[in-house]
Amino acid sequence: MAKQEDDFKKVISHAKEYGYVFQSSEIYDGLSAVYDYAQNGAELKKNIREYWWKAMVNLNENIVGIDAAIFMHPTTWKASGHVDAFNDPLIDNKDSKKRYRADVLIEDYVAKIEAKIEKEVAKASKRFGDTFDKKQFLATNQRVVDYQEKADAILKRMGKSLENEDLADVKSLIEELDIACPMSGSKNWTDVKQFNLMFGTKLGASAESAMDLYLRPETAQGIFVNFLNVQKTGRMKIPFGIAQTGKAFRNEIVARQFIFRMREFEQMEMQFFIRPGTQKEWYEKWKENRLKWHLSLGLGEENYRFHDHDKLAHYADAAADIEFRFPFGFKELEGIHSRTDFDLSQHEKFSGKKLQYFDPELKESYVPYVVETSIGLDRMFLAVFSNSLQEEELENNTTRTVLKLPAVLAPTKAAVLPLVKKDGLPDVAHKIIEDLKWDFNVIYDEKDAVGRRYRRQDAAGTPFCITVDHQSLEDQTVTIRHRDTMEQHRVAISEVKSIIHKEVDMRSWLQRMG
Numbered sequence: 001m002a003k004q005e006d007d008f009k010k011v012i013s014h015a016k017e018y019g020y021v022f023q024s025s026e027i028y029d030g031l032s033a034v035y036d037y038a039q040n041g042a043e044l045k046k047n048i049r050e051y052w053w054k055a056m057v058n059l060n061e062n063i064v065g066i067d068a069a070i071f072m073h074p075t076t077w078k079a080s081g082h083v084d085a086f087n088d089p090l091i092d093n094k095d096s097k098k099r100y101r102a103d104v105l106i107e108d109y110v111a112k113i114e115a116k117i118e119k120e121v122a123k124a125s126k127r128f129g130d131t132f133d134k135k136q137f138l139a140t141n142q143r144v145v146d147y148q149e150k151a152d153a154i155l156k157r158m159g160k161s162l163e164n165e166d167l168a169d170v171k172s173l174i175e176e177l178d179i180a181c182p183m184s185g186s187k188n189w190t191d192v193k194q195f196n197l198m199f200g201t202k203l204g205a206s207a208e209s210a211m212d213l214y215l216r217p218e219t220a221q222g223i224f225v226n227f228l229n230v231q232k233t234g235r236m237k238i239p240f241g242i243a244q245t246g247k248a249f250r251n252e253i254v255a256r257q258f259i260f261r262m263r264e265f266e267q268m269e270m271q272f273f274i275r276p277g278t279q280k281e282w283y284e285k286w287k288e289n290r291l292k293w294h295l296s297l298g299l300g301e302e303n304y305r306f307h308d309h310d311k312l313a314h315y316a317d318a319a320a321d322i323e324f325r326f327p328f329g330f331k332e333l334e335g336i337h338s339r340t341d342f343d344l345s346q347h348e349k350f351s352g353k354k355l356q357y358f359d360p361e362l363k364e365s366y367v368p369y370v371v372e373t374s375i376g377l378d379r380m381f382l383a384v385f386s387n388s389l390q391e392e393e394l395e396n397n398t399t400r401t402v403l404k405l406p407a408v409l410a411p412t413k414a415a416v417l418p419l420v421k422k423d424g425l426p427d428v429a430h431k432i433i434e435d436l437k438w439d440f441n442v443i444y445d446e447k448d449a450v451g452r453r454y455r456r457q458d459a460a461g462t463p464f465c466i467t468v469d470h471q472s473l474e475d476q477t478v479t480i481r482h483r484d485t486m487e488q489h490r491v492a493i494s495e496v497k498s499i500i501h502k503e504v505d506m507r508s509w510l511q512r513m514g
């Protein structure tokens with residue numbers, strides 16, 4: 001645990017030091033669970049968004065993208081169920097006065113059991129070497145089987161109690177498991193209460209006429225209310241999808257995991273409208289497709305897993321998370337939800353307008369079913385950033401800090417460095433930048449010895465350094481250094497663009513999805 005915390009602290013301080021993420025309003029001591037993206041962070045975030053948009057919208061003929069407003073008519077949230085059911089169960093510790101999500105306390109307890117399973121697996125894998133069969137070990141090792149049964153039973157009971165609104169049983173479970181306040185060790189708990197996560201605000205100039213609004217807690221509803229407009233104006237035929245990216249807001253009870261759980265965050269969501277009865281098939285297809293998208297970035301297959309929900313949201317008939325191994329363990333990165341016809345039917349009921357599709361093949365009208373994919377952009381940022389941050393032991397017994405971001409997502413693709421600040425080398429470097437900047441985000445750096453500049457770019461995540469030296473003046477060549485291997489090659493200046501292009505081109509990265 002101490003190592004995990006240490007690693008996570010390194011991620012947070014690196015994000016600040018290299019201009020990725022700052023605490024919001026830092027000069028006023030910050031605002032809890034709100035963050036600003038700095039010069040490099042804004043580029044990385046934009047690149048992740050583009051990578052998603054390309055894969056979801058541009059590469060699918062039957063998916064279009066929209067950009068709906070954050071403010072929506074307040075009845076939207078009554079219809080969607082968020083006013084009544086978008087709650088988290090909270091519990092306070094009477095001694096430390098700290099507030100927690102009751103379900104997160106229980107999930108953290110289960111995560112500790114899962115960590116024990118992983119430890120057993122690691123031990124056995126070391127013992128058996130190449131002959132180790134993980135699947136068989138998980139199914140037959142009695143200690144591991146007991147751990148797994150215990151974890152499953154706890155989650156099942158919690159899911160059932162939450163579904164039945166049996167908050168007294170959630171508290172009993174916390175007490176039976178002997179869960180203590182992580183801050184104080186006290187087990188003196190209040191009852192569990194429900195807490196609505198939506199932020200309220202007002203629209204209108206005078207207090208009497210102002211209308212109560214909510215800041216949207218998910219972008220999905222902007223898609224549902226536009227379903228028919230898009231279908232008609234785009235002449236879309238089922239099955240088809242509507243995607244969008246944008247801000248969402250939740251008054252999270254516990255928000256102390258950096259950009260993992262924020263009060264203002266960004267989602268990338270897609271609602272896929274289908275014939276009733278086909279939801280199982282599409283749910284499985286989208287689970288597979290979304291996992292492939294993640295794997296295309298090369299962050300390591302072992303860092304992802306599916307988690308099927310025991311506790312279903314009020315709108316879903318099936319749901320799974322794609323979990324990622326964050327520095328603090330496996331946690332939800334993306335959700336795939338089979339939302340039935342819940343949302344469209346509810347909007348029909350509350351608006352009095354028909355939200356149906358006439359299926360020309362079946363020659364009948366129906367309210368479509370929906371399979372949704374929903375990923376947090378900030379969580380994706382944290383997944384990519386934390387996975388990429390590495391400390392490497394070098395042959396000369398030194399270490400280097402390197403941010404091995406997938407080149408396609410890196411904020412700056414290349415730094416152009418004149419070896420010295422004189423003899424006309426800066427002019428050649430600027431000329432190279434003038435050409436490259438039309439295709440890639442590139443920077444110029446002339447400060448410090450070239451070795452230090454390389455290290456600075458390694459830590460900032462820049463995949464290429466292009467160095468202009470005296471030979472460049474004679475033969476129009478430069479050296480190009482690769483961040484990950486630190487290898488350097490001498491190449492013609494005229495080749496630089498195509499070398500970078502080959503490594504950062506979105507097409508070749510996304511084609512890995514197959």
Ligand code: GAP
Binds near residue numbers: 220260261269379
């Ligand atoms: N429309 C469905 C929906 O909103 P969700 O599971 O509540 O589903 C989807 O959220 C994704 O949004 C999550 O998988 C996560 O990546 C991201 N997300 C949710 N709450 C977040 C928060 N407070 N901070 C950052 N990301 C969040």
